[in-house]
Amino acid sequence: MKKQAQPSSHSLQHIPLSILDLSMITEGSTAAVSLRNSLDLAQHAEQWGYHRFWLAEHHNMTGVASSATSVVIGHIAAGTSQIRVGSGGIMLPNHSPLVIAEQFGTLESLFPGRIDLGLGRAPGSDQLTSRALRRGSGSDGQDFPDRLGELRTYFKPTSGSSMRVRAVPGEGLDVPIWLLGSSGFSAQLSAQLGLPFAFASHFAPDYLLPALDLYRSQFRPSEELEKPYAMIGVNVICADTDEEAQYLSTSGQQQFLNIIRGKTGQLKPPVSSMEDQWSLQERAIVSRTLTYSAIGSPATVREKLEQFLEQTQADEIIVASAIYDHQARLRSYELLSEMGFASSRTAS
Known part of the structure; x- marks a missing residue:
């Protein structure tokens, strides 16, 4: 049944607010602590009216604890009761579409009406790790539309069908599929299929506006969606003062500095100044x-x-916050929730 898209004035009070969590491991801490903190954040986010809590798939990164994304989604969903929980995203080239259908069919069976399946076509890792994940050269993402089509087929009801391979649990379940991207590829594909689209503007800003234009101009209504629905990623660090927030933001700046230097590592504590950390x-x-x-x-x-x-x-904002101190991170999300966004009880 086609979902009725709700009219949006694209103002703060009408925009649902969601969270993208990588379950970051801070310097000197452990994955166990990060996973406990992720659940704690999700429980607070539910109380504060956030709409979704998504987790991202990354591999071979010492600072990210959400590599087994489906497992962590189950952990978060089991510890909450209302907030939608999902992937932002599952990197489909790393997996068999059947396995993902079964995993998310299981999650939807355990937590009905609360599970989202966001999909990306990037590996979420380096080439060596990709080969280890796939036990071979695997996919370079070019067959993503075919893999997506196969995955969607597994969720369709099979009564009277001649399908010999079926996803159980999975078939006949309504698991909303989102396409995630940082270029025009997923924007165009989600438009053609009539699916919601999320753009990774929190780390890939350059193509955001052209991608949104492409998505909206080429959108075809579908059983899933009547009109375009676009989510954007934004880095948010909110504190009682501008100075405190700027100080907290240096952890994320150090993280991205390491990325452009080809390094990975745990999230570092904030510093008083970045001037001696980077070149111009x-x-x-x-x-x-x-x-x-x-x-x-x-x-x-x-x-x-x-x-x-x-x-x-944008129809929805999903927030990423690279904050070293867990209590400061909770405070940031609490302050953000007080700005009058549409709560999970009123969001479409």
């Missing part, structure tokens, strides 16, 4: 990467988010 060129690259960031006091963050909404006309 590195600073420019990190700043460009973090274009879609709202960092500051509640007033500062609100103003920045309103600018992003006016610019993008």
Whole structure:
């Protein structure tokens, strides 16, 4: 049955707010602590009215604890009762479509009406790790549409069908599928299929506006969706003062600095100044990467988010926050929730 899209004025009070969590491992800590913190954050987010809590698939990264994404989704869903929980995303080239259908069919059977399946076509890892995951050269992402088609077939009811391979649990279940991307490929594919689209603007800002335009202009209504529905990723660090938020943001800046240097590692504590950490060129690259960031006091963050909404006309915002201290991270999300976004009880 086609879902009725709710009219949106693209203002803060009508926009659902969601969370993207990588279950980051902070320097000197462990994956066990990070996973406990992720559940704690999700439980608070549910109380504060956040709409979704998504986890991302990354591999061979010492600072990310959500590699077994489906397992962590089950952990979060079991510890909450209302908030939608899902993947942002599952990197489909790493997996058999049948296995993903079975995993998310199981999750939907355990937590009905609360599971989202966000899919990406990037490996979420380096080439060596990709080979280890796939036990061979595997897919380079070019067959993503075929894999997606196979996956969607497994969820369809099979009464009277001649299908010899079936996903149990999975078949006949309504697991919303999102396409995630940072270019025009997924934007165009999600438009053609009439699926919701999430853009990774929190780390890949350059193609956001063209991708949204492509998605909306080519969108074809489907059984899943009547009209385009676009989510954008934004880095948000909110604190009681601009100065405190800027201080907290240096953990994320160090993280992206290491990425452009080809390094990975655990999330570092904040520093008083980044000036002795990077060159002018590195600073420019990190700043460009973090274009879609709202960092500051509640007033500062609100103003920045309103600018992003006016610019993008997004239907939903999903927030990433690389904050070293767990209590500071909770405080950031609490302050953000008080800005009048549509709560999970009123969001479409």
